[in-house]
Amino acid sequence: MNLVAAIEWAEGYHRRGLYSPMGVAFHWVMAALMIFQLAHGWYLEWQPVGGNKYVGYQTHTQIGLTIMLLGTLRLFWHSQLSGPGNVDGASLTGKASRLLQTWFYVSFFALPISGWVMWSTLPSDLPLSVAGVIPFPNLPFDQLSEGLQHRLMQWAATTHFWIVWITTLVIPGHAGAAVLHYVFKRDRVLPSMFDLNGPRVPGVVGSAPEKGSVAGPPRT
Ligand code: HEM
Ligand code: HEM
Structure with a gap:
């Protein structure tokens, strides 16, 4: 499957108000890794x-x-897709939800980069790698003065610490909002991240836009 076909396949799910299996896999694998990483980091x-x-x-x-x-x-x-659009982006809660999601994307980069800066100022020989498989370089900070390395270490540790804290608070806010949608609004926001087929509809590749309501109108 090439990229264009993969996008059309994913948009077929979005038109039915669901995330595609690719979006669902990204979401839950990364959510599990982030929660583990936060708990393990504190430990x-x-x-x-x-x-x-x-x-x-x-x-x-x-x-x-x-x-x-x-x-x-x-x-x-994510940048190639429109998304299922179950949340009204113009409403205050829609904007808040978008803000929290954007924060997660910021944290996916800001945490590793600040950690990388910290690690590169430590007098350690332990090599870096992605998942223990793909070698990853240290930044060449050993060529800097000790004072500058110390300042970089402090700056990076403070940044890491604050992003860790904000992310730790944002996760229950984000998950809680999804559960509130399910309990009070009874809409498709939470099922869209679990349901790979949609009620009564198998995972049809590129289903037509007018089938958007096949998964059923919001329950009242
Ligand atoms: C998204 C990924 C990451 C998460 C969620 C995360 C989370 C944490 C947490 C919860 C702590 C303990 C609290 C703190 O000191 O801030 C911590 C500490 C630390 N992390 Fe990370 N981290 C991530 C990525 C990384 C990476 C990629 C590196 C290095 C390449 C790294 C290096 C460190 C170091 C050196 C400390 C000790 C800081 C200190 O003692 O002051 N982290 N991290
Ligand atoms: C633990 C319970 C969680 C629940 C119940 C949950 C639920 C959801 C739901 C229902 C959506 C779709 C919202 C919409 O359509 O606007 C969503 C989106 C999203 N969630 Fe979560 N989530 C959880 C944890 C996490 C964690 C830990 C992260 C970050 C590490 C995260 C990152 C995201 C992002 C970035 C999106 C936007 C969609 C995307 O880009 O894939 N979620 N989540």
Whole structure:
């Protein structure tokens, strides 16, 4: 399947108010990785200094760089598509929802980049890689003065820390809003991220726009 066919396949799902299996896979794989990474990062932070903590942080860097790679592919995929459009983008809640989603995309890059800056100022020989498979370079900070390296480390650690905190608060807001949609508005926002076929309709490639309501009108 080439890119144009893949886009038309995904838009077929969007026209029925659903995310495509590709969008659903990106969403849940990255949500699981981000939640694991946040919990594991805090866990490591509380561990006593030693070899285990160091090796634990190496795993942390491998998962973090994987998130950046997946985030790049997802951003590209997302930029090619219109989306299911279940939320009224002009409403205040629609704008808030868009803001939180945009924050996630920012965090997919800002967390790994600030982590990369930190790691590159540490006097360590542990190599970086994406998922432990694709080698990834350290930034050439060992050529800078010690004072400058120290300032870079502090700047990056503060940035990492604040983005971690904001993301930790944004996740329950985002997930809570999706659940509220399901419980109170009873619309398709939450099912759109789970349902790969839609009620009564198999995953038809490129279904026509007028079939947009096949998944059923919002329940009242
Ligand atoms: C999206 C991916 C990432 C998430 C969610 C994440 C999350 C966290 C969390 C929760 C902590 C502990 C709290 C803190 O010190 O801020 C932490 C610390 C840290 N992270 Fe990440 N991280 C990510 C990516 C990375 C990457 C790619 C690297 C390195 C290449 C990295 C390097 C570090 C380091 C060195 C620390 C220790 C900071 C310190 O002790 O001050 N992180 N991270
Ligand atoms: C844990 C519970 C979660 C639930 C129930 C949930 C639910 C949803 C739903 C229903 C949508 C579609 C909203 C719409 O159409 O406007 C969505 C979109 C989105 N979610 Fe989540 N989500 C969760 C966690 C996360 C996490 C942890 C992240 C980030 C790491 C995340 C990132 C996104 C992004 C970026 C979108 C926009 C669509 C896209 O670009 O793929 N979600 N989520």
